[in-house]
Amino acid sequence: MTTVDDKPAVDTPPRPNPAWALLRNSWRQLTSMRTALTLLFLLAIASIPGSVLPQRNVSAQAVSDYFRDHPDLAPTLDRLGAFDAYASVWFSAIYVLLFTSLIGCIVPRIREHWRAVRMTPPEAPRRLDRLAASSPAEEVEGTPAEAAARIRGTLRAARWRTAAREQADGSWTVSAEKGHTKETGNLLFHGALLAVLAGVAFGGWYGWHGNRILVAGEDTAFCNSVPQFDESGLGPRVDDADLPPFCLELTDFRADFLETGMPEFFEATVTVDEDGARRSERFSVNSPLRLDGASVYLLGHGYAPVIRYTDRYGVTQERVSPFLSTDPLLTSEGVAKFPDANVDPATGQRQDDQQIGFQGIYVPTMPEEGLVVQSVHPAENNPGLTLIAYRGNLGEDAGIPNSVYSINQAQIDRGKLTQVGEARLLRPGESWTLDDGGTVTFVGTRQYATISIRQDPGQLFVLVSAVLGLIGLTLSLYGKRRRVFFRITAADLGESSTTGRSSLMEAGGLPRTDYPGFADEFAELVAATRPGGRRAEDTAEGTE
Incomplete structure (x- = not known):
């Protein structure tokens, strides 16, 4: 009988944990240079909607206009977060992945480079x-x-x-x-890129901004608070109480234009009230006004017609209404609303169906001949204001936000607002008597400046990081x-x-x-x- 000796058991290596192997391989893939470059490219692509489409934190009115002009496409883009591109989930995901990938790439290479330099x-x-x-x-x-x-x-x-x-x-x-400076420059460039991302994130958390149309005059002065902004955006770590206290009053605005109508020079003069001290300051498009805790940038310029309305009971009201420019020659559109007009002095009751609103087109320089539909020059050489009067319920008390730059079209469609007579062209100082005896007078205009007030605590850090990145890139290319x-x-x-x-x-x-x-x-x-x-x-x- 033949017997077979038992062979010694062969030790087999333990099988790796599948979950741990998946995590390890995923981390290696994420921290590879190819992945970092891919994420950087995706971040650039993800920034395109924020540059092409209007953003709510920059101009909510522009977003509303986009919804009006593209009623079918806008809701889909809104669901995808295209109007808040830089705060969207997909942009944040790419941002965080790129941040993680850069850290995973840089840290091991720093250790290896340090050993190579000392070797x-x-x-x-x-x-x-x-x-x-x-x-x-x-x-x-x-x-x-x-x-x-x-x-x-x-x-x-x-x-x-x-x-x-x-x-x-x-x-x-x-x-x-x-030649170790080649790798030093390479690491400096990637470290600077990481610092830029960190600086942008820090500025987004602790920064704030707001836009305001500042009309010339003491009665239209602005104080730095969220309710007085036309549009604003605060970082997650900022609230209204953190905004620095100051007030601005536009006292003068200088606008120089070429004969072709192209702007040559803009300069705003403001009175600054900061910490109880008043002083006069000037700033222009490329020279912002630096205040304690904020910077004021000049974005644009326009005109605010002054419209005076006297109702049928002889009560006079006056509105200074900024009109928004529709072309480079400052043809402007806007409204003047008088919801408290035609109050019966005998009863003191306001008649909601007797409210008055005027929709107008302001032309700084009317053409010598033809229809007045567009300005021929942005300076006020031959100004004219075309008004259309509406009477009825303006819809201001419905609890629904309305634009201050247009008449509520829904009220017109429902028959709550009706046009009074035909459109009328007025020059400064001229009046128009309506069918009920009320009169509207085009008093004149005031200039306004569109300003942006913002504070970005990461701005200097990002600038220094960008300069270091350029230095590192130069070293990596020439080393x-x-x-x-x-x-x-x-x-x-x-x-x-x-x-x-x-x-x-x-x-x-x-x-x-x-x-x-x-x-x-x-x-x-x-x-x-x-x-x-x-x-x-x-x-x-x-x-x-």
């Missing part, structure tokens, strides 16, 4: 003639130790990291390397990593020797990156190491 240049290879650049052995003056010291001094003067070693056979080798090696052996003393004490030196070198000029630099460096040769810093390239 002694490696030993010279046995066959220097097999390197990319080499120099045959030639006689040099001095013993191997003296020649090695001289070569090392020459290299160190040219900012090479060097190491000299004595070999067992009495020969000496000198190793040198240069060339390379190594050179020298071997010095004792020469046989004989009649062929030109000195009483000499050695043989051979050299070799190789670039660690693509460097077309390395051969020339190597030749000049070898020539500089010979006795009587020019200084290495005068011959070898100083580029890191």
Whole structure:
């Protein structure tokens, strides 16, 4: 009977945990340079909607206009977050992934680069003639130790990291390397990019901004608070109480135009009330007004017609209504609403169906002939105001927000508002008597400035990071990593020797990156190491 000996059991390695393996591989994929570049490209694409489409935190009115002009497309874009692109889930996801990827890329490379910088240049290879650049052995003056010291001094003067070693056979080798600034610049660039992302995120959390149409005049002054902004946006860590207290009054506005109507110069003069002290300041488009805790930027300019209405009971009201420009020549549209008009003095009751609103088109310079539908120049050379009167319920008390720049079209469609007579063209100082005896007068205009007030605490940090990023990119592009090696052996003393004490030196070198000029630099460096040769810093390239 044959028996088979039991074979010893073979130890099989434990199977890795599938969940841990998935996490590890996912992390490696996320922190690869290819993924970081892909996410950076996706971030650029994700920024396109924020540049092309109107954004709610910049101009809510522009978003409303887009809904009006594109009633079918706008709701779909709104569900995708296109009108709040930079606060959308998909943009935030790309942002966070890119942030994580950059950290995962940079930290290991910083450790490796730090070790490489501190590491002694490696030993010279046995066959220097097999390197990319080499120099045959030639006689040099001095013993191997003296020649090695001289070569090392020459290299160190040219900012090479060097190491000299004595070999067992009495020969000496000198190793040198240069060009670590390439990786330093690369890491600096990626670190700066990470800092830019962090600065933008910090500014988004702790920054705020607001836009305001500031009409000239003391009665239209502005104080820095959220209710007085036309449009505003506060960071998640900012509330109304954090806004710096100051007030602005537009006292003058200078607008210069070319004959073609193109703007040449805008300058606003304001009275600033800050901490109880009043002072006059000027600022222009490219020169913002710097205040304590905020900056005021000049965005645009326009006109606010002053319209006076006297109702049928003889009560007079006056409105200063900013009109929004519709073209570069400042043809402007707007409204003046009088919801408290026609109050019966006998009863003191307001008649909601007797409210008055005027929709108008203001033209700074009317054409000499033809219909007045568009201005021919943005300066007020021949101003005119075309008004359309509406009587009825303006819809101001319905609890639904209405635009201050247009008549409620829904009220017109429902028959709650009806047009009174035909449109009328008025020049400054002219009046129009309506069918009920009320009169409207075009008093004149005031200029207004569109200003943006904002505070971004990460702005300086982002600027410094961007400058460092450019420096790092320059270093990474111009830095060339390379190594050179020298071997010095004792020469046989004989009649062929030109000195009483000499050695043989051979050299070799190789670039660690693509460097077309390395051969020339190597030749000049070898020539500089010979006795009587020019200084290495005068011959070898100083580029890191």
